[in-house]
Amino acid sequence: MTDLSPRISSISQESPPAASQPERRRAAVTAASRTLAELLETDPEGEAFLAGPRDLPTPGETRARLTRAYTAGGIAALKAAKRKEVLGIAARDLAGEVPVDAVGRSLADVADICLDLVASATPGLGVVAMGKLGARELNYYSDIDIMFVVDEISDDVVRAAERLLRELGGGGAEGQAFIIDVDLRPEGRSGPLVRSLESFLEYYRRWCEPWELQALIKARAAAGARRPAEALVEATRPLVFATDVSADRVAAIRKMKERVEQHAMKSARKSRTYESYDVKLGPGGIRDIEFAVQLLQLVHGGSDESVRDPATLDALAALVEGGYVADDDGAGLDVAYRWLRTVEHRLQLWQERRVRHLPRDHGDLTRLARVLGFMDSPAASAAERFDQAHAGVLRDVRSRFEKLFYRPMVEALADPSGPRLSRQAVVERLRVLGFRDTERAARTLEGLVSGTSRRAKLFGVLSPAFMRFIAATPLPDAGLFAFLRLGEAMGSRLDVFGALRDNPAGLELLARVLGSGRFLGEMLEQVPEELTLIADTGGAPDRGPSLLKDREQLMHEAFATLEWRVPERRLDGLRRFKRREVLRLAVAELAGVLPSESVGAHLADLADSCLEAALPADVPFAVIAMGKLGGRELGYSSDLDVMFVHRMEPADAERLAEELLRSIGEVTPEGQTFRIDPALRPEGKSGPLTRTLKSYVEYYARWAEPWEHQALIKRRLAAGLKDLGDEFVAATNHFAFPSELPDSWRQQIRHLKARMERERIPRRTDPRRNLKLGPGGLSDVEFATQLLQLEYGHRWPELQTSNTLDALRAAAKLELIADDARERLEAAFVFLSRLRDRLHFLTGRPAEMLPDKPEELEALGVALGYRDQPRQQVEEEYLRITRRARKVAEPLIYGD
Secondary structure, eight states: OOOOOOOOOOOHHHOOOOHHHHHHHHHHHHHHHHHHHHHHHOOOGGGGGSSOOOOOOHHOOOOOOOOHHHHHHHHHHHHHHHHHHHHHHHHHHHHTOSOEEEEEEHHHHHHHHHHHHHHHHHOOEEEEHHHHHTOOOOOOOOOEEEEESSSSSHHHHHHHHHHHHHHHOOTTTOOSSSSEEEETTTTTGGGSSSSEHHHHHHHHTTTTOOHHHHGGOEEEEEEHHHHHHHHHHHHHHHHTOOOOOOHHHHHHHHHHHHHHHHHHHHHHHHHHHHGGBTTTTTTTTTHHHHHHHHHHHHTTTTTGGGGOSSSHHHHHHHHHHHSOOHHHHHHHHHHHHHHHHHHHHHHHHTTTTOOOOSSSSSHHHHHHHHHOOOOOOSOOOOOHHHHHHHHHHHHHHHHHHHHHHHHHHHHHHHHHTSSOHHHHHHHHHHHHHHSHHHHHHHHEEEEEEESHHHHHHHHHHHHHHHHHHHTTTTTTHHHHHHHHHHHHHTOOOHHHHHHHOOOOHHHHHHHHHHOOOHHHHHHHSSGGHHHHHHHHHHHGGGGGGGGGOOHHHHHHHHHHHHHSGGGGGGGHHHHHHHHHHHHHHHHHHHHSSSGGGGGGHHHHHHHHHHHHHSOTTSSSEEEEEEEHHTTTTOTTTEEEEEEEEESSSSHHHHHHHHHHHHHHHHOOBOSSSSOEOTTTTTGGGSSOEEEEEEHHHHHHHHHHHHHHHHHEEEEEOOOOOOOOHHHHHHTHHHHHSOOOOOOOOOHHHHHHHHHHHHHHOOOSSSGGGGTSSSSSHHHHHHHHHHHHHHHHHTTTGOOOSOOHHHHEEEEEEEETTTTHHHHHHHHHHHHHHHHHHHHHHHSSOOBOOOOSSSSHHHHHHHHTTTTTSHHHHHHHHHHHHHHHHHHHHHHHHHOO
């Protein structure tokens, strides 16, 4: 990283060597601050503040001057004197004579003294400093965050607090002394301005949010009555630095960590600028360092009081001393924090305004660069050189942010005799990250990084970043364990893992895949060579569309997997092909390349390809897709509903069907291609597996139940002889879409639907949580849509589609259903299908019910993208969507 030693302004550098100290300070102030330069021109007393020793004034010296001004001229004189104190601090700062942390302390001293002079006029009123004032790291133009505390509430102390805000925070001819913010008090703007000590403690013990306890890290008795202020700070230490971090607080810490990221993006979009322009909230900015330090303070402060200091740099030094942060990370973040705060100070000083964004105007950026000591060179301008240095700082902070929380864990577990981070501290950090079985997670991480092998060293490098990414996934425990198993499965083939070292996007995608649950972790372990796919997709998102293959390409590759194998092992190749392609689709979906509502069609193409490859060539035999396969709306856990039609000897056709069922559905050491279900055929399990077209037509004409006509809506050719399959579809069209829908059929279908709801939902379960059969579930949407198709399909060919969403959209276009009703049914179908797939990812099993266990709901909510309150959000969204769908589906199925 660029050398970021404290810089002095280019103007002072260019001043003649013989220039006096006041002259050099004046030149630095004039170059850096238009408003302070105006103060020098208009106030002769300002010159005195350019003279004096290199060191900043002591708090006692500052208090003496401010007290004289306040005594002689009241609040107006105090405001004027305060500005001259700021001038004296800025002059030494801009001339490069004092470090940035000393500047923050001196500015905080000025604020403390001003607050104390006004607050002390009323006995008993204590002022607690928060935020940057509490940490004594104030900016030139920061808000000052304060709270008022007293032993006993009275009208006098409330009026005194209001007067303080009015006099120091209000405007006037002399300007505003400070921007005062009292919103960090209990209940914010809705709460009383002044509270008693007991009221504060009652609130913090019973009702406060986790972020309010985090804010108290920086609480400090600053002014007025010291006893209640110091008592409040002291009494809240055990609450802030708890010895045992609760599950709710763990969740809140994780969410705060994520919100830091989101806030920077929203701020950038709002200001129509780059995130990196925000010195405070942008990636790699001040907030990243502050938040990371505070997070470690919350985790370790309960057992180690040495890390509780409110000042960021002092706390960072204590964390390094305690072994919680690596020495080089602590040194790098110390330098970066000083740099970022110096940039922030220079931005604010120009017009003494609250600014945190780098200027977009080239002239303003050049002025800032020169004030920071950058000069034009033959290779680059001052602005370009500053931009390069600043970008380096942001990148460095961002990378160290990952390591700050995670690397000490990795180092401690890799070499327990070396680092100072204890096993209990590792477990505590894992709990904060959201791991449930923290002991197992620690053992897993230790298994990854311990030892001296090439693999252990490589995983030691990868693990800090991987831990950061996996912590944000639905199941971090399972993901971390899968990472270990994957490393073991790869054996000596570590080149792909090596490529991930310089590919953070690829590593993040791998964490997303492994942290999604058992299904993909186990699948990737079986085909570890597909790790290359994940690394390439994450590293080059523009490659994403190439993940998606059309039906023809899948057919070609399915056949290719069989060609080189010995006859008895041919179908093992098909099973491996299916597993590899399902993983490809899941990766594409998790990478955002494949929309969730398109997954079903791609899975259907894959199923068709496997069925086609498993059939002998050139036989008069066809596979008819039914159900979700027919509708091209498969889920990752779906069975394949099929029927078989032939033009061959019945016994030969039956043997061929049996062989196909065995080859596709049999479970072997290589797994299973698909679960296959032929039960929708005429006469179900009692009937022959396959029939001639004539036999099918005769059955549907004479004996078929209404539900069997309904099932035919989904029919389509999946594999086999195309002419035969097309003939079957054409010959059964009038059975699927009859010229009229008899009332008796409608009543039987309604009765069937009611029986399904009554009998097929498992006992002792809440019907409302059944994804398929519950009110507003997938079955409601399908029955409502199919009844419209049965009734109107013969009249409008647009309705003669096997796909539910296509049929709904056609019905709305034909005005058979209102558009808002169509939207509700479509929303339920898409949401529930995605929810079903995410549950399958989590558990590796077909999912029928919305979970009721809090931890399972939490994981599902995270999997669906909810962040603030995932458990509550997913449940509320599920109930809202299904209620709305039921209101639409019920009259369509059961009548008004």
